[in-house]
Amino acid sequence: MSDIRERLALALDVGGADEAEALARRLAPWFGIAKVGMELYAEAGPDVIDRLHGLGVAVFADLKFYDIPNTVERAARVVGRRGVEFLNFPAAGGTAMLAAGVEGLAEGARAGGHTPPKALAVTVLTSEADASAFDARLDHAAAAGCDGVVCSAHEIATVKERSPRLGTMVPGIRLAGGGRHDQARVATPGDAIERGADWLVVGRAVTAAADREAAAEAVTRDVADALARRSGTR
Numbered sequence: 001m002s003d004i005r006e007r008l009a010l011a012l013d014v015g016g017a018d019e020a021e022a023l024a025r026r027l028a029p030w031f032g033i034a035k036v037g038m039e040l041y042a043e044a045g046p047d048v049i050d051r052l053h054g055l056g057v058a059v060f061a062d063l064k065f066y067d068i069p070n071t072v073e074r075a076a077r078v079v080g081r082r083g084v085e086f087l088n089f090p091a092a093g094g095t096a097m098l099a100a101g102v103e104g105l106a107e108g109a110r111a112g113g114h115t116p117p118k119a120l121a122v123t124v125l126t127s128e129a130d131a132s133a134f135d136a137r138l139d140h141a142a143a144a145g146c147d148g149v150v151c152s153a154h155e156i157a158t159v160k161e162r163s164p165r166l167g168t169m170v171p172g173i174r175l176a177g178g179g180r181h182d183q184a185r186v187a188t189p190g191d192a193i194e195r196g197a198d199w200l201v202v203g204r205a206v207t208a209a210a211d212r213e214a215a216a217e218a219v220t221r222d223v224a225d226a227l228a229r230r231s232g233t234r
């Protein structure tokens with residue numbers, strides 16, 4: 001996973017498919033993953049996933065399915081059949097719920113003839129200052145067979161220690177000196193990568209910037225520097 005673009009997910013927190021597609025296209029030179037969250041999905045529906053795939057980017061369905069295991073499994077199967085690269089579930093739902101999501105997603109992808117997607121467990125929202133539930137939720141994710149977790153940069157070390165098999169998708173990313181908005185546990189792109197993040201979720205640090213391309217370039221440069229430090233080449 002040497003290509004920085006493949007590590008960067010752009011949070012498309014916008015109100016419609018046209019706007020999302022335009023934003024993803026404009027920033028595709030820097031972002032190889034498009035994240036579809038609740039607002040966009042509620043407005044545009046699942047067709048937006050196909051439109052984003054049409055741009056040649058991977059799709060992270062940030063839909064946080066949380067329900068009884070049977071319901072989560074069925075919903076995940078539908079999303080898997082359509083084809084996404086990532087889907088997530090709140091780890092607070094427990095091991096059985098997460099395992100149902102993992103299975104449904106994999107089955108759906110198989111039925112649709114897609115490459116196996118990654119099932120991620122959301123540990124503690126990056127907007128919450130108190131991460132005391134983290135370890136228990138990480139253990140649910142590991143026991144359920146998830147491929148990775150969504151966590152803040154501050155918990156990556158714990159993931160590496162307790163469950164090194166799990167990948168880390170890290171939101172709460174802010175450029176140095178940038179506003180936090182509603183996020184509590186934030187880090188710069190370079191910081192998160194240096195701590196060992198696999199993928200970064202970047203939203204307002206780029207989408208709310210006066211010059212989005214310049215902000216995207218700054219994120220990429222910060223990541224490149226950190227990767228070089230991580231591999232000891234600088």
Ligand code: C5P
Nearest residue numbers: 011037124125126150171201202203204
């Ligand atoms: O604009 P900002 O960079 O804060 O956006 C972060 C994105 O990541 C939002 O779309 C938010 O829904 C999502 N997210 C998060 N924390 C999580 C899971 C998802 O901020 N734990």
